[in-house]
Amino acid sequence: MRGIGAAARASGLSVSALRFYDGAGVLVPAVVDPATGYRRYTAEQIRAARLIAGLRRVGMPVAEIAQAVKDLSHPSSVRVRLDAHLTRLESGLADAKRELLRLHTLLDLEENLMTRVTVNAADLSAALHAVMFAGAGATDPIPAGVLVETGDDTVTFVATDRYRMAVASAPAVVEGSPARLFLPLALAGELAGPRSGTIALDLTTGLVTARAGDRVIEGRPIDMEFPDYQRLIKPGPRVRRITVAVDELRDLITSAPVIDRDGPLSVLSLDPSRALRAVGAGEWAADTDGHIALNREFLLQALDAGGPGQLVLELDGPFLPLTIRPVGAESHFSLLMPVRR
Known part of the structure; x- marks a missing residue:
């Protein structure tokens, strides 16, 4: 048997590494002097230490190294572990290459203000x-x-x-x-x-x-500053929401009275029972607060853009925009400015 210094020279592991793998239970020396703590290793353990040194150099985790040492008497099992680790390394290298390429691209974009x-x-x-x-x-x-x-x-x-x-x-x-x-x-x-x-x-x-x-x-983009749209899309304190089927709302609009005021208008009303209806010119004139007048063509185009299914209408009085959101696609919405009397 060999002492720890000779085992280190024979295996390629340092003395401190041998002590570490002893403490981790991966390679426990055959004999430990109870008085001096001196460690001694068998020839079979030197072989295991050489395997550990190689696996350590290629970055295999300690838990897997321990299992490889246990399987040392079955070389085919060790080879399976070696192949699996090689696959992980190759996959990791491919990931690293992609990430480095992404970083190069990011630097190029920032350098070119793109x-x-x-x-x-x-x-x-x-x-x-x-x-x-x-x-x-x-x-x-x-x-x-x-x-x-x-x-x-x-x-x-x-x-x-x-x-x-x-x-x-x-x-x-x-x-x-x-x-x-x-x-x-x-x-x-x-x-x-x-x-x-x-x-x-x-x-x-x-x-x-x-x-x-x-x-x-x-x-080429247009050389102008687009308006600050964010301030318009925040719902007000009185916002009321109603869910309605697109086809039902389209039928309501197309069958309701049309108000001719510099173009055809539709006037929508949400009553206390949360029923949506369209009203004529006389009712609109009598109760401005309860109704919102909209360009009829714009309203129908907004319904078409929302697609089939159901819509959520957000009403916040007669003077603030009507918001139309498709159910299930809340990142898409339209705002229509009301027409005042």
């Missing part, structure tokens, strides 16, 4: 189609367009013509600095075209580039 947004094409298309209608008729001082704004893991689109506004978000991978750009409506329409795969959007103050497979879309 933001990259990777988003599912179907999600992007749905979000853009949910808002573009609200900016289609915009004129000065806000031209027809769509705001794109990045969050930590979302991209949000907003459009308005001052009389209505639509907001929609989609989950996304966002790399680089936060971005807030106002896109021309035609460019937004091109981005809404692809519906399969993923789209990578590179956003800078001077250029927007989208890559969807082999297709590349480029355009």
Whole structure:
């Protein structure tokens, strides 16, 4: 048998490492002098120590090293563990390469003041189609367009013509600095075209580039500051909510009296029993506080953008916007400004 110093030289493990593996129960010496604490190792234990040294160098966890030592009399079992650890190392190396590549990309984006947004094409298309209608008729001082704004893991689109506004978000991978750009409506329409795969959007103050497979879309953002839409989307203290089926609401609007006031209007009322109804010009004039008058065409377009199913209407009196939210897709909503008498 060999002492601890000779065992260390023969195995490639240090004396302190041999003491550690003794304490961990991985390689307990054959003999320990009760008076001096001197450790002695057999030839078989030297073989085990050499295995430990190799496994330690490749980063195998102590628990697995202990199991490999127990299986040393069955080489095939040890080989299975070696192969499993090699697979983990290769997988970890691949993960490390991907992360390093991501960090290189992030540095490139920050160096070039660029933001990259990777988003599912179907999600992007749905979000853009949910808002573009609200900016289609915009004129000065806000031209027809769509705001794109990045969050930590979302991209949000907003459009308005001052009389209505639509907001929609989609989950996304966002790399680089936060971005807030106002896109021309035609460019937004091109981005809404692809519906399969993923789209990578590179956003800078001077250029927007989208890559969807082999297709590349480029355009320049509008050089203006988009209005602060956040202040409009916070519900007021008197907000009332009602859930209604889209088809029922559309039937209510199309069958109700139309008020002609610089264009057709629909007037909605929510009575104390929370029943939604449409009223005519006379009732609207008699009870302004209980009714909200809306551009009929804008209201129907908002229903179309909300899609099938059910909607949540948020009413906060006759002078504040009506909010329309699809049930199950609360990140998409429209606001319609009321028409005053």
